[in-house]
Amino acid sequence: MPPARKRRSRNQSPSTSEIVAPGGGTQADVDKLAKNLGMESNSVSAILNSEGSGVASARRSRSSGADATESAPVAASSAWADFMTDDDGLDKDSSKDTAQQADEGTVAKRAKTADIDIAPKSEVTGEGYVLPITFKEAKPGVLAQTGSLDAKMVGRIKRPLVEIFDLQEPTLLGYESIFDKQLVSVIATSSSACHSIVITADGSAYSWGRNESGQCGFGETSACVPVPKKIEHGSKFVAAAVGKSHSILVADDGVCYAVGLNKYGQCGVNSSIEAILGWKKCVFSGATGAKIVQAGCGENFSVLLDSEGFMYSAGLGEFGQLGNGETGEYFIAANKIGFGNSTKFERRSVFVHKPGTSMEELRKPPVPMPDSDNIRIGSIACGKHHTIAVEAPLKDNAASQRVFTWGGGGYGVLGHGVQVDQYTPQLVNTFLGPLFQSNSPTRACAGAHCSLVLTGNGHVYYFGKHRSVGEATMRPALVDVLANNSHVVNALDAGGQTVVCSTTNGVTVSWGVGQAGELGYGAGNPKSSAKPKFIEKLDKVLITDVSGGYGHTLFLIRDEDEEDKKVMANIARIETGDIEAFIKKWSK
Numbered sequence: 001m002p003p004a005r006k007r008r009s010r011n012q013s014p015s016t017s018e019i020v021a022p023g024g025g026t027q028a029d030v031d032k033l034a035k036n037l038g039m040e041s042n043s044v045s046a047i048l049n050s051e052g053s054g055v056a057s058a059r060r061s062r063s064s065g066a067d068a069t070e071s072a073p074v075a076a077s078s079a080w081a082d083f084m085t086d087d088d089g090l091d092k093d094s095s096k097d098t099a100q101q102a103d104e105g106t107v108a109k110r111a112k113t114a115d116i117d118i119a120p121k122s123e124v125t126g127e128g129y130v131l132p133i134t135f136k137e138a139k140p141g142v143l144a145q146t147g148s149l150d151a152k153m154v155g156r157i158k159r160p161l162v163e164i165f166d167l168q169e170p171t172l173l174g175y176e177s178i179f180d181k182q183l184v185s186v187i188a189t190s191s192s193a194c195h196s197i198v199i200t201a202d203g204s205a206y207s208w209g210r211n212e213s214g215q216c217g218f219g220e221t222s223a224c225v226p227v228p229k230k231i232e233h234g235s236k237f238v239a240a241a242v243g244k245s246h247s248i249l250v251a252d253d254g255v256c257y258a259v260g261l262n263k264y265g266q267c268g269v270n271s272s273i274e275a276i277l278g279w280k281k282c283v284f285s286g287a288t289g290a291k292i293v294q295a296g297c298g299e300n301f302s303v304l305l306d307s308e309g310f311m312y313s314a315g316l317g318e319f320g321q322l323g324n325g326e327t328g329e330y331f332i333a334a335n336k337i338g339f340g341n342s343t344k345f346e347r348r349s350v351f352v353h354k355p356g357t358s359m360e361e362l363r364k365p366p367v368p369m370p371d372s373d374n375i376r377i378g379s380i381a382c383g384k385h386h387t388i389a390v391e392a393p394l395k396d397n398a399a400s401q402r403v404f405t406w407g408g409g410g411y412g413v414l415g416h417g418v419q420v421d422q423y424t425p426q427l428v429n430t431f432l433g434p435l436f437q438s439n440s441p442t443r444a445c446a447g448a449h450c451s452l453v454l455t456g457n458g459h460v461y462y463f464g465k466h467r468s469v470g471e472a473t474m475r476p477a478l479v480d481v482l483a484n485n486s487h488v489v490n491a492l493d494a495g496g497q498t499v500v501c502s503t504t505n506g507v508t509v510s511w512g513v514g515q516a517g518e519l520g521y522g523a524g525n526p527k528s529s530a531k532p533k534f535i536e537k538l539d540k541v542l543i544t545d546v547s548g549g550y551g552h553t554l555f556l557i558r559d560e561d562e563e564d565k566k567v568m569a570n571i572a573r574i575e576t577g578d579i580e581a582f583i584k585k586w587s588k
Helices: 027-037 041-050 055-062 078-085 099-113 359-362 562-568 578-586
Strands: 020-021 141-148 168-171 184-188 195-200 205-211 222-230 239-242 246-251 256-261 275-281 290-296 300-304 313-316 330-333 336-338 342-347 377-382 386-390 403-407 421-429 439-447 450-455 460-464 473-479 489-494 500-501 508-513 528-534 543-548 555-558 572-574
Touching: 027 041, 041 336, 141 184, 141 290, 168 555, 184 239, 184 543, 184 555, 195 222, 195 239, 222 578, 246 290, 246 300, 386 439, 386 450, 450 489, 500 543, 500 555
Parallel strands: 168 572, 239 290, 290 377, 377 439, 439 489, 489 543
Antiparallel strands: 141 168, 141 555, 184 195, 195 205, 205 222, 239 246, 246 256, 256 275, 290 300, 300 313, 313 342, 330 336, 377 386, 386 403, 403 421, 439 450, 450 460, 460 473, 489 500, 500 508, 508 528, 543 555
16 A cells, blocks of 8 residues: 655755754754754744854854844854853944954854864774665656657757657656556666666566667667567566666676677776677675675766675776776877776775864875775766765664765766766865755765755755856756755656656756757656756656656666556557657668
């Protein structure tokens, strides 16, 4: 029996999940932090909202008109007392308290606090984690796609989207003719990929899209596999990932299989053969013997995660995306450079951080973390040239899960505030704040040049850039248009130039650039949006998972009760009989 459904509404009334403090803090977060500190909630709220300038300064900056009366001193305790009563060296009774002096006091205070080191987290051993790590869980649903099925055209040919197979809004794909009404449990595409893989509830895998390197896994190359086609294999699959021209499947026994382009060793089969047309077992070095449970693929590299939380990577190392501390750069000839690629999956167990926040400390290279050998990962995601990982769940509920990034650092995609490649998994300091103790990061997603982190309260933090115009977001920033309206995000992903978020109350938004219809706004509507915009055709539809590709987006639509079926009846459908000519064209 499915759980009771909440009323679906775009405009939510204020509640304890409404943002009341910088960094995405809700009232529930403030209350929990106050309890941990032994303070009053209003005291903690005042500290957070002063943003390092002292409570007295915060009161002065808010004072205006009829509300310009001096507040009573805020009750505080222990280490916070001096901060709470700080007056930036100004005499409140003096007529010389000008706005300029207040501003100077604020700057001085922030300069003083900038040299405070980040409090180190207590070392965590393997026993401190909730293990084993499991397969990415999403409720099985009905597959829908938005974006053209003409994978050969995407990114190469500009033409009007007028054909029936140019899906400009979310469309149920082959629900009866291909899947025989069977639910899909896993959807996989990526920001670099024009092909996709899905896994049905019985463990069967289907693939479709661009197949020029045999990445769809049918033993041959072709320009395009027009619609999902079953992969004939004896295994039952539980996870999948795709790169630009290669694919990885994970079987229920933990064995991994790869196919497609292997020029840089991204298939991890201990060979640099140009392409692999038949599914081949992946090879590991330094493996613990635990089952592989998650997979992620960038353009030309792959990352795997086992049930004990250990990571493995293979493929191109040009931008440090392997996380092994180097690119392996060397000269092939006088004017040609090569890189130390990895042709098999090797374990990566070194994690680094910058322990200080002062400018002097930030200029120094990161150093290994004290508990580096014991860190376990619970979620991984790959962009075009970078990887983001979230620490495994902790048994200590008071501690938040840490976030690490590495690889190509362009556009601030790593969240460290600089556009510098990082060759080893580095801690993202933003997620160490007290607000994340009760709103811990739980899941990572990545677009081509952007990163997303989902927290326990359903808030989304974004960094990087996914549009060709506008400024890059150099550090994690809350997507407040959702959080401030009390929306709880449960499914999200980013594609080549798109971001999609779906909430627990049946609202789905997307933004970015979608020239092939991947934003899902429908025919006759704009193909781009600078800000989150509702996907009207998914209004009131409950989405259990999203996967963003290059030129298309995949959705899993819940189908558990009569209301699900009622709203799903309003979604467009396409079956093989509707596009026979298109299928025949690419089947020659």
